[in-house]
Amino acid sequence: MKTLLNLLPEENKKNIQRKLHFRFFLWQLFLMCTLGVFYLSMLMSIYVILDFQLGSLQVAGEQYDVTYTEQGTLSVYQKKFKDTNATVEVIGKIEKNHFSFTQVFLILDTLLPEGVALDRLTTKNYTVMLAGRAATRDDILTLESRLEETVCVKNVNVPLSNLFSQENIDFQIDFEMQKECLQKSTL
Numbered sequence: 001m002k003t004l005l006n007l008l009p010e011e012n013k014k015n016i017q018r019k020l021h022f023r024f025f026l027w028q029l030f031l032m033c034t035l036g037v038f039y040l041s042m043l044m045s046i047y048v049i050l051d052f053q054l055g056s057l058q059v060a061g062e063q064y065d066v067t068y069t070e071q072g073t074l075s076v077y078q079k080k081f082k083d084t085n086a087t088v089e090v091i092g093k094i095e096k097n098h099f100s101f102t103q104v105f106l107i108l109d110t111l112l113p114e115g116v117a118l119d120r121l122t123t124k125n126y127t128v129m130l131a132g133r134a135a136t137r138d139d140i141l142t143l144e145s146r147l148e149e150t151v152c153v154k155n156v157n158v159p160l161s162n163l164f165s166q167e168n169i170d171f172q173i174d175f176e177m178q179k180e181c182l183q184k185s186t187l
Contacts, residue, residue, distance in 0.1 A: 101123055101128075101177075101182065103152065103177070103181050103182060104121070104123070104128055104177060104182075107150055107152060107153065108121075108130075111143065111146040111147060111150065112143065113134075113139045113142045113143055113146075114139075115134055115135030115136055115139040116132060116133075116134045116135070116139050116140070116143055117132050117133050117134075118130055118131070118132040119131050119132045119133065120132070126176050126177050126178070126179060126182065127174060127175070127176050127177075128174070128175055128176070128177055129172065129173075129174050130171075130172065130173045130174075130175075131170075131171070131172045132170075132171060133168065133169065133170055133171070134168075134169045134171055135167065135168065136166065136167055136169070137163055137165065137166055137167075137169060140158065140163065140169060140171050140173075141163075143173065144156055144158045144173065147173070147175055151178075151181075152177055152178050152180075152181035153175050153176070153177060153178075154175070154176050154178060155174075155175060155176045156173065156174075156175040157173065157174040157175065158171070158173050159172060
């Protein structure tokens, strides 16, 4: 068994007890300050992280808005291109089967003798009817022979009434153009 003897005077006991209470109070105050600083630093770090994320979300939102408007513009252009391509395709199909009588003018430009002047040119389907004036009968016969020699021309018809006169002859010539010569070649 142990017996403890306290030989300190009462005043020293109270002094020691006060010092002990003061140390305990300082320790608790230090602990509270340390916890306050710890929680404050945690709150500040959370605030900084959330502020950074908010800034990133705002930038991402602005980029999304820009991208969305650009996507809208791109969609409009794609629709325009699609419509234009569809229109070009329809026009291409029409033009592929379109007959171009410019080939007739090219042929006549190279075949007409100097004494022949055309007054009228009419077409119906693949038949071309020429009407004009020739200086001599030989000019009409020359034109007829040149038309018959041309690859794109067939069934040349020169009425006999054109050949009655010798000079200043009003004439009419009919001939058929081949379909292949009238169609435009597409690339």
